[in-house]
Amino acid sequence: MTGRFLFMCQPDHGHVIPGLAVAAELVRRGNQVTYLTSPAMAGLVTGAGATLLPYESIYRDVDLRKLEDDPLGLLSLFLDESAAMLAAAGPEHRPDVIVYDVSVLHAGRVLARKWDVPATQFIPVFAANEHFSFLTAVYAEDGGGGPGPELPGWVDGMLARTRDLAAAHGVTADPAELWWQVQDSNVVALPRAFQYAGDTFDERFAFVGPCLDERRFLTGWQPPGDGLPIALLSFGTVLTSRPELVRTCVRAFAELPWRTVVTLGDGLDPAELGPLPPTVEAHRWVSHLDVLRHARVAVTQGGMGTAMEALHWGRPAVVVPATAIDRVSARRIAELGLGRTLDPAALTPGQLVETVLDAAADETMHRAAAAMRREIAAAGGTARAADVLESRLTA
Incomplete structure (x- = not known):
């Protein structure tokens, strides 16, 4: 019917x-x-x-x-x-x-x-x-x-x-x-x-x-084949009001031997990030699902969309909650052992680097994320x- x-x-x-x-x-x-x-x-x-x-x-x-x-x-x-x-x-x-x-x-x-x-x-x-x-x-x-x-x-x-x-x-x-x-x-x-x-x-x-589909309006993404660990960095609409937050995170990843994919949407012009190393890609829109399929960690403000996309592939998150709403999802991610939370007011590039590396190496966290992935598939x-x-x- x-x-x-x-x-x-x-x-x-x-x-x-x-x-x-x-x-x-x-x-x-x-x-x-x-x-x-x-x-x-x-x-x-x-x-x-x-x-x-x-x-x-x-x-x-x-x-x-x-x-x-x-x-x-x-x-x-x-x-x-x-x-x-x-x-x-x-x-x-x-x-x-x-x-x-x-x-x-x-x-x-x-x-x-x-x-x-x-x-x-x-x-x-x-x-x-x-x-x-x-x-x-x-x-x-x-x-x-x-x-x-x-x-x-x-x-x-x-x-x-x-x-x-x-x-x-x-x-x-x-x-x-x-x-x-x-x-x-x-x-x-x-x-x-x-x-x-x-x-x-x-x-x-x-x-x-999570309700996902092909999302043809987004640009696809494939890893360049350099063998570097991959991270997604996305802060959603927070970028409009807190561009300094994403700049801090970008500086952190510039110091890491990782491939980092940054998505900015309409919140920030990629040119505003300044010169970037070749291992950091800045896009307005790109398929998070394509990136996360290959990623080790997602770094996000705690928006539910990105959190669910990460867990769809069983990826843990490092959450930098920028708003009261984000703090609710950040607490839940931490409670369930699906990621780590950082205080945006005290965030430094060095602290983010250390936390990302810890999350990437935490097998208990990866097992929890894999279990949530199974819950998502069954839903x-x-x-x-x-x-x-x-x-x-x-x-």
Whole structure:
């Protein structure tokens, strides 16, 4: 049975790309997919065989660094983003199933009720339930992820804004239900073994592992055959606000007899790194999966996309968490023995060199990463995610 799917996601590569892998699989199976996101993602959307439904994004033009330690500001931004999405979704776009990114959950949950269609929440980060709160893990002083203390006063204002947004679209549901109630269908792009409190999540959550595909929009990569150990260095969107961090890491690898592949995306011009030794390659975009297939270690800020790509090949990570969100994944990687964590505020090239060499030589860490690779393979990935979504056609 095939149908029409509407995906909804803010223009963030770390969220759009795994969702698009699933969208592409649905298209291959004969389904129709419309993807509601910023025009900036048009090339990725059409390349996956989906139809772009554009909206005017607020998220794309915001300095996210200013919101890293401000939960109210970040949540308010996503509520505004949800409002912009809802404004762009007309009745002619009504699908059989809605698939919405967890960051813009207000938009997905309001629209599902407005149109009375089944919906699935897509979660490319840690999931949350009655036992683990991702928001608490990000902002709590102790870094814990329990259900959390008494809710702060600003929650009342957010609930009122949620109620107003829903009412503007004819939805009268309890705003608390629209915000934090556990949904009946969730696809999580992590293996259960990596999820905090993973054994407390019930059948409402499908832990499918990383959702990967061919990613034809990325340049392929092959090792040059010089026999040097290989490392991937990628800091995602952090580069835009912390270019000095990647420069420190590049200086470290310039001292190592390794082949280092640096990916910069849109955050930094390769020329800004200055002269590089022949063993350090700087690219805007290149396939991480191609590099990691041959790599010994990944060095990352802790973004979930790169972490999952590394573990897909069983590679440990050296994590330099630059934001509160990154610190949550860094803690989990360290807890599970999948890598090492460094303080970005005190990072030196020498310290990074020492840590990379230690990680590369740590066979216990490599065995842990290999075990997580097996968990990922068993989780089902993109194909299982598409199976879950197609099952919603009869919901």
